[in-house]
Each structure stands twice: as C-alpha cells, then as structure tokens.
Amino acid sequence: MPKCVIDGKEVEFSAGENMVDVAKRAGIEIPVFCYHPGLTVVAQCRMCAVEVEKMPKLQTACSTPVADGMVIKTKSDKVKSHQKSVMEFLLVNHPLDCPICDKSGECDLQDTSYSYGDSNTRYTEERRTYLDLDMGPVIKKSMNRCIHCTRCIRFGDEIAGIREMVAIHRGNSTEISTIDGKPLETEYAGNYADICPTGSLTLKDFRFKKRVWFLKKTKTICEGCSRGCSVELHQDNNVIVRTIARENKEVNKYWICDEGRFHFNSVHNQHRIVAPVVEGSHSDWATAIHRLKTLSANQTVHVLIGTDLTNEEVSAIKMALPKASKTSVFSHFGTPGLTSAAKDEAADALLKRKSKTSNLHGVEKLGIAGFEKFDQSAGLVLVFSGGRAVLPDVSNLGKAKVIGVGVFTDEEAKTFAAVLPATTFAEKSGTIVNFMGIEQKLQAAIRPVGSSKQISEILMLWQNQQGSEGHSNG
Amino acid sequence: MLVKAKTSLTQRFYIFDIVKGLYITMKNMLFAKKVTIQFPEERRNYSNRYRGLHYIKATNGVENCTACMLCPTVCPAECIHIEAGERPDKEKYPVKFEIDVLRCCFCGMCEEACPKDAIKLSNIYEMTVTQRTIYEKDFLVEQRGSK
C-alpha cells in the first residue's frame, strides 16, 4: 500500500483517496465546509487548505488525491494563518445568531470558528441581509447565515435527483434559493438541514424545541420501510424530539427520507393507546390479561403479526401461542396489497421501498405467510402490531373477537375486545432484517410511554395466569 | 481518679470575676453602637453585587431574553425552565420562563452566562412565602432590580 506522511505520522492509503479522508482515518482533523463525503467535490470554501512539501502553494485537501510519499502539513504557520483568514471571510456577513439558532451546539461553522478562527472581529460595516421566502413544510431558511458552500445545491442535484436549490446573483450578493422561490418538492428535504454546515437550513419540526446539547442520542434503525436506514434518535425527558441520519455505507449512505425522519411523532401521538383497554373503557393490566386468557382458552386463534415487530418478538409469540390456545394460525400484515417479501421492490430511485414496515423480510424468514383472509373457524383474532403496520379490516368478523397487543390508536381499536399496549420501535430493542438480508439492531431510545409493556413481558404475564382461572391480580 | 486542679485563694474568691463580667455587659448595653436594626421599618443598603431575587431586564418594554437556554444549561440547581417560541416582532422569545426560587442557590451563574444581559439577580432579599412559589415570566420581566 502506498504511504504518505501527515503531520509526521505515516499513513497508508488506497489510490484516489483525498487528503481529508486519509487524515481523518489517522485521527487528524482538517476543517471543511463545502466537502461532504456523499457529494461531489467542488473545493470552493478553501477552508481545508494544507501545505504539501515541494508544492509552492497551499492545496485544498478535499480535492487533492494523496500521492505516494507526499509530506503533508496541516498545522504549519502558513496553514494556520490561512485558516484564520478564511474564517474571517466567512464570518464577515455571518450574523451573531448563535443564541437563537437551532444549529448552535452542533454547527460546523461555530465549531470551526472556535478551533481555527479568531475570537475578535475587525468588521464594523453593515452586514448583508436577505429576506427569506418560505421553503415548504420541512425546511426553515435563514439565508443571512449561509456561507455559500453549495452543499444543498449538490444534494438536490446529485442525491435527491431534483434541481430545486440554485445560487442566484453573484459575488457578495449570492443568494441560495429554490427556483423562483418555490417550496421544496423532494421527499428527502430533511437532509438539507443535516448537511448544511450552518444554521441556514434548519428543520421546522425541530424549531426551538430543544437546544441540541440537552439531547440524549441513541443509535438505532428507522422502521419506515424495509430498507432500515441507520438513524439516531434524540430525546430529552423521555420525549423524542428528532431523528437524524447516521452514516451506513451499505444501506443508506448518509441520507434518510422525510417519512422516516418524522415517523417518531407517532410515538407521542396523543391518540395512541398507552394504558390497557377492555371493551372500550380504561382498565388495568390484570383485567386485560385475564380477558385475553379467557377469550383464547380452548379457541382457534388467528394470530396477525405486524411486520414491524422484531425477530425476537415474533419468535416469542410463536412459542407462546400453542400453549395458550387450542390451535393457532399465523399470518403477517403490514403494507396493504403487499403480502410477500418477494413482491417488495424499490419505491423510488433513492431509498424508499414498497414495504412500509421494517421487518417484512425477517418475519417471512421465520416462516410466517402473508395475510389473505380470516380463518373462518377462529374464535379470536389476536393482532400484534408495532404501530407502523397497517391493520387489515377487522370490523366485520361475525362471532370472532379481536384483541390487540401492541401499538394502536383509539380509532383503530374501536371494535377490539381488549387492547394490551406494547412498545413502538423507539421503546424496544431487537433484531430486524432489511430487504438486503442484513440483520440490524434496534436500540430502545426511551422508556415505554404510559403503562405500555414489552410484548415479551405481556406474553409472560399471560402464561403465568394460565390454569389459575378467575384469578385476576397478576 | 479525679485530680483536682489547684486554685489559688483569689481565684476561689470570685467576686473580682463577677465585677469584670458586669463591666463588659454594662459597657456594651449602655454605650456600644447597636448591630441590629428595626427590620421592617428600617432597611439596610446592600452592595450592588448582592445576589438576590432574579428579574429579566427589558428594553423598551420587550424582554431582553431570546430563550437561548444558556442559563438553564449552566444552572447547577436546575431551577430554570424555559420554553421558546416565535412572534412577529421577535424571532425567538421565551413563551415560558419559570424560576423555582426555592431550589436556587443564588450562585449568579445564570447572570454570568446570559449573552443578552437579560437574567439578573436583584438586591431583593425578602422572599418568604407560605407555599412553594415558581416565579413566572410576567412577574420576572418587571423592572424590579436596582442594577
């Protein structure tokens, strides 16, 4: 492998890699603004300039491929004074908005200015200001904070596949805007906020909700579709406030779609049932479990398994059911009109899949077939759901009763004999399998909301009450 | 065994000590300057650096605070609770600004952290209440301090 020397450290690299990536691997940070590993390189912010031996001028690290035997200095006086000047230039028009800016605390501009810039400003003239047009429901624009790195323009062009952000005017009056000031159209708009190195593009949904340094972060997987993008859930006080994308080269690179990004809102949906319900009225766990037990004993049970459950949950259900009922039939449900994993295909050119639940492929691997129609002999239909799977119509089943275990809204559970509230993807840990067959791990970000319990716990309570008829304080 | 300390005759004859004690008492009672004051009627002047009850400074009737959350971040007693919002004349302002003064340890770090010169500790030190009080924004925004 060819080698180069960065700040006196010998580093191996493979041909074609740029200096920023190679240095990062060696634990040396080169400050960047316009460079993003998922986008093309434009080298226009000049922040990443480094000194290379035998080259007369500073070189931009993001656009220069490393060559064998290169000696690179990232901390020489020449580089440092260059970084200071670039920072000063970038901050000439940047407002001192940090106290009200949502990016503050995780802002590339703020961090870089702190580590590489000067704490004084020599600029006393009036700063450039813009009027902001509305950018649609996802993104809030504050053009005054923009440093013209054009990451957003490139994201639209290269990743989202839609040219909607452009740079208009020139030089000092350059403005980044949507074409004709129209709202954003892409279904991946949230990524604009993730990649913008300043607070110029921020999420409307997250606006002023929390300062970022209060957030506790959990690495987990999105359950929005069968791709299973890597995400990070951010919560404070057991309330999730946002989702951001996590780098995963195989699955989602650096991006997630808006549907997945805002899916966490369903966790705190005010219509979600978070305490046991029996025959339409609030109840306690003992009564609900007892109800489940009496309705299932000596019955044929049709078990509907949501494809948003984890492998562990599905296996536990499959193990528990034969003991609890006479006979049981299993089928899975999730996306209307999609009954088998073989029919799951790409829903757009970037990430989205047809299956709107995360574990269709895993559930099917566990030997459960897609739901077609209700078993006529069933006396009880038992629905297990993680809240994402779309229920088949259960309102008209004749004599069969319906019990829901999982996450349901008031509306969905109207005709249920009982609801035993369980957890959503954000409250449980487990394994899910995405459409490529990659096993990924869900990690609980918050404690179960209300008095909801894990499905495994509910199954345990249920079995502990077996054979103790009439006893209802479990 | 108890060893008795040897005392001299003058020591045992303690009338001299009584006179000495009486002298000190009389001197302080009749001639020394008083250190206490008649509190509600008389008040002391505290230094400007005294750290008493909080207030939020306002400029032209608009609170200086922009809800940047630096004071709840720095507060060691975690007694400040702020919720931010937006209104036409101000991009970010505190919709809710509550201080649980009973928890406060009057360290003054909030005042130090504030980039907007908004939260201040006044000279007010009379804070007795009969039930737990959480001071709300409306109360705090009044110009109550002397600084």
Ligand code: SF4
């Ligand atoms: S809005 Fe953000 S991403 Fe776009 S050019 Fe400006 S700083 Fe870069």
Ligand code: SF4
């Ligand atoms: S004085 Fe100290 S304890 Fe009291 S509110 Fe301010 S930071 Fe918190």
Ligand code: FES
């Ligand atoms: S990061 Fe290299 S020039 Fe912008």
